[in-house]
Amino acid sequence: MSDVARVARVSLMTVSRVLREPDKVLDVTRERVDAAIRQTGYVHNALAGGLRSQGRTKVVAAVVPSVRNSLFAGTLQGLADALRADGLRLALGDSDYSKAEETALIRAFLSLRPSGLVVHDAIRSTALRSVLARAAIPVVEVGDLSRRPFDLAVSYSNRLAAATMTRHLLERGYRRIGFVSLSPRLTRRALERLTGFETALREAGLEPDPELIAEAQPGFAEGGRTLVELVARRARPADAVFFAGDVHGIGAILEARRQGWDVPGKVAIAAFDDVEIAPEITPALTCLRIPRYEIGFEAGRRIIARLHGDPDESTRAVDLGFRLIVRAST
Incomplete structure (x- = not known):
């Protein structure tokens, strides 16, 4: 708080009053203190x-x-x-x-x-x-x-978690690895997971293929749709797909069964979160378990x-x- 007071050129008491009773402070003073808070990155925790x-x-x-x-x-x-x-x-x-x-x-x-x-x-x-x-x-x-x-x-670190799953797939011998998530424009977590995925590929000497990166709307059906897109509609199809959410991953496994594709024989499927049904479907879904509770x-x-x-x-x-x-x- 003393840094805020110094930058704003006001007393500690004035800073405290702005934080607790802003309506009782002159607008010009409050704006000066607000600017100092932004400049110093101060967070009140007293x-x-x-x-x-x-x-x-x-x-x-x-x-x-x-x-x-x-x-x-x-x-x-x-x-x-x-x-x-x-x-x-x-x-x-x-x-x-x-x-x-x-x-x-x-x-x-x-x-x-x-x-x-x-x-x-x-x-x-x-x-x-x-x-x-x-x-x-x-x-x-x-x-x-x-x-x-x-x-x-x-x-937890979304970036580190995604990199860990990608390294697992690489260690299993997969090289054409696809990635599916919500749009990074909707949530920064999607961007962090995509960054982790791409980082792990580059560490292994592989350049991420834009043809194997897809965005999906929420829902099981979107997992199936993007799986078909990356496996059946690419000149060089994915041999594994990492879904940044279990709902999409489960939807993908259900779609693979409808298509008659062997998992992981034709395509491996991995996902993020480990919801309750993940170990119960066939085949059981490889996941990153997040301690949500x-x-x-x-x-x-x-x-x-x-x-x-x-x-x-x-x-x-x-x-x-x-x-x-x-x-x-x-």
């Missing part, structure tokens, strides 16, 4: 006094990209369980993979004075970061292990610790990792 005593509700808000996608259920369950133990409740918003909707939801939740906020994607908007800094509540990012989280991050629970625990002013909770980024689960599909 919450030892307890936010609830300042009129906060006993609610923590969470914004996820889609409530239709069961992948987020584990994280939300872990978060709700952790919060419930401290008398807090969870409020949920669905952004439908829209940054504008995510911002609108966050602003709406902040007007309800929550005790904390959990978001899936990193907070990158300068304007939104300024608003959240003034709100002075714990904010946890859970979708990726950001190098510089806005406040706190509890997650644990991520949600730890995010809740970090919020609670911050609210109670726990001095031991100083780590801003918590890496809960991932596991490569090798099954019959590769």
Whole structure:
């Protein structure tokens, strides 16, 4: 906070007032402090006094990209369980993979004075970061292990996970490896996974083939569609396809069975997340297992610790990792 005060050329008391009671500060002063916050990257975390005593509700808000996608259920369950133990409740918003909707939801939740906020994607908007800094509540990012989280991050590295799966496929002898994900324009996680995939290929002396990289809409059918596209409609077809989500991977295995293709004989299939059905289908799906429940629970625990002013909770980024689960599909 002292850096903000120095850059803005105001007192510490003025910075504190801007963060806690911005309506009581002159516009010109507030704008100068906001600019200093952006310049210094300051995140207010001096919450030892307890936010609830300042009129906060006993609610923590969470914004996820889609409530239709069961992948987020584990994280939300872990978060709700952790919060419930401290008398807090969870409020949920669905952004439908829209940054504008995510911002609108966050602003709406902040007007309800929550005790904390959990978001899936990193907070990158300068304007939104300024608003959240003034709100002075714990904010946890859970979708990726950001190098510089806005406040706190509890997650794993999408890039490292994707590279790990790609190396597994390379070690199995596959060289024409396809990659399917949601559009990187929808979610940065898709871009991080694509980057990890391409990095592992280049480390092995292979240049990624744009003909083997495809985007898909959400849904099982899209996994099947893109599998056919990469295997049956390419002059040099894929001998393995890495799907950046289990829904697409499962859809691909179902489509391979309809086509009469042997998996992994004709094409190997791997995916990301390890949902409950992944080991039950035939062939069982090779996956990256993400500790969704644990991520949600730890995010809740970090919020609670911050609210109670726990001095031991100083780590801003918590890496809960991932596991490569090798099954019959590769």
